[in-house]
Amino acid sequence: MTKALFLAHTAAPSGAELATLRLVAALHDQGLLDVGMVYTEDGPMVERMRARGVETRVLRGRFDSRAMTIGAGPLRLVAGFLGLLRLGWALGATARELGANIVVAESSKALVMGAVAARRARVPLVWQVHDRLAVDYFGRLPTLVLRLLGRLVSRGYLANSRTTLSTLPVGRRRALVAYPGVELGTDAPRPGQRPPADTVVTVVGRLAPWKGQDVLLRAVAAAKVRPRQVFLIGGTFFDEEPYRAELERLARDLALPVTFTGHVDDPTEFLRDTDILVHSSVLPEPFGQVVVEGMHAGCAVIAAVPGGPAEIVEPGVNGLLVDGGNQDQLTAALDTLIGDAALRTRLAAAARLRAKDFDITETARTVAAFLNDIAQRNGAAGTPHSPERAPHG
CATH class of the missing domain: 3.40.50.2000 (Glycogen Phosphorylase B;)
Known part of the structure; x- marks a missing residue:
């Protein structure tokens, strides 16, 4: 062998x-x-x-x-x-x-x-x-x-x-x-999509400028209905601690309900309690593993293009796509999903099926x-x- x-x-x-x-x-x-x-x-x-x-x-x-x-x-x-x-x-x-x-x-x-x-x-x-x-x-x-x-x-x-x-x-x-x-396992049960004012939005990824968490925070601040909770899941590597401090200041200045979890070995439990997963990279993502993981967990997904997410998500069928770094497009996508729990449910169900293609x-x-x-x-x-x-x- x-x-x-x-x-x-x-x-x-x-x-x-x-x-x-x-x-x-x-x-x-x-x-x-x-x-x-x-x-x-x-x-x-x-x-x-x-x-x-x-x-x-x-x-x-x-x-x-x-x-x-x-x-x-x-x-x-x-x-x-x-x-x-x-x-x-x-x-x-x-x-x-x-x-x-x-x-x-x-x-x-x-x-x-x-x-x-x-x-x-x-x-x-x-x-x-x-x-x-x-x-x-x-x-x-x-x-x-x-x-x-x-x-x-x-x-x-x-x-x-x-x-x-x-x-x-x-x-x-x-x-x-x-x-x-991704290691699919079984489709574990999860709560249904929440009403607009109770939505939970999550971003998973290392806290780095090119990952665009700052763009996401500004987009959330401009949304018609702000989510009840925003989770930024990810640690800092390679001397990127100043960026986390910048994000913490931005969250305070915008009065956003943001929780910084640091690195999490397995974010599955967070994802199963998330309504909307946002991938917000400002540079083209090589692939976007977290997009697949969020789809498998039953989240409604917003992902940035160009890059790998365009090979994963079919817009309007199993998620939404926006131009990376475009805050206005991201805000519009958030408004669309936050305001329509039925759409989130439909996209999330199709996303779970699509995730099976990445076993x-x-x-x-x-x-x-x-x-x-x-x-x-x-x-x-x-x-x-x-x-x-x-x-x-």
Whole structure:
């Protein structure tokens, strides 16, 4: 059986890491691949991965995961890059020890490490891309460097949406769109949609400027009927604490009933008690896992486009779409849903059905076949292939 070793540069519980947990656990649980996980720092995801029965290691080195964040200075970037190369060499030894047939890099930083590790272990490298490889997110120079590096060192791409795939320099490499699946379980009962003045609105996601929680707060303040409660569910990572303080001041200034929960490992209970889930990113979202999670929980959903949510939501059928960063459109959508409980009920029922198209077990089967094929080629460049897509509608 193919042994796939997944690499992550951080063990913080953000969107990409949680998506990786679900995928790797599904591959393991279904016996589709022999899987292993390596983190280069300790953190909550380490124990969560081990709790799912996945062989997990922490390979510590002289690398700070914040050293190569967007906006870091040139010297810090160079130091971080050298640290990644050193860790990559050590990871190569780990890959050989574990008998890996293929290495999967889970981030741009993991791609740098994985390039060295895969070369040392003499196995192919696949880049699982969770972010759009675009100038508006990474900046011009990092985008150019990552595009070139991906072309040089990877033997295939796993993209979390067609939106993400469109930003990748696929060329002659194999590529698969594999939407981040959700663990569906059973459709648990939940309260019905509340009257307008009692509605609960929730946003789930890391508190970061590009996630647009400030736009949401201003839109709520301008709504004809304000909700009874607004939950902002999400922690701060990568030096984003000042943004939370800004949001707290804004909520006070606008006299909004906002609760900041911080990071929540499993927001399901919040979502089951939510009438309207809002996804408010101001930049195109690579996919939008929380949109699917909210749909599965029976929320009426408002999501921002362009980006991955346009591949999930059919406007007026199972949710509403607005232009990212457009406060007026978001206010109008809130007015539409807050004022019409029957519409919320209809959209939420259709959303639950749509969420079933994103079952993690189906994603895992498709990814396993993709990785098996590349591993069997043992790193050969192969022949040209058109991008493939997981069967999620």
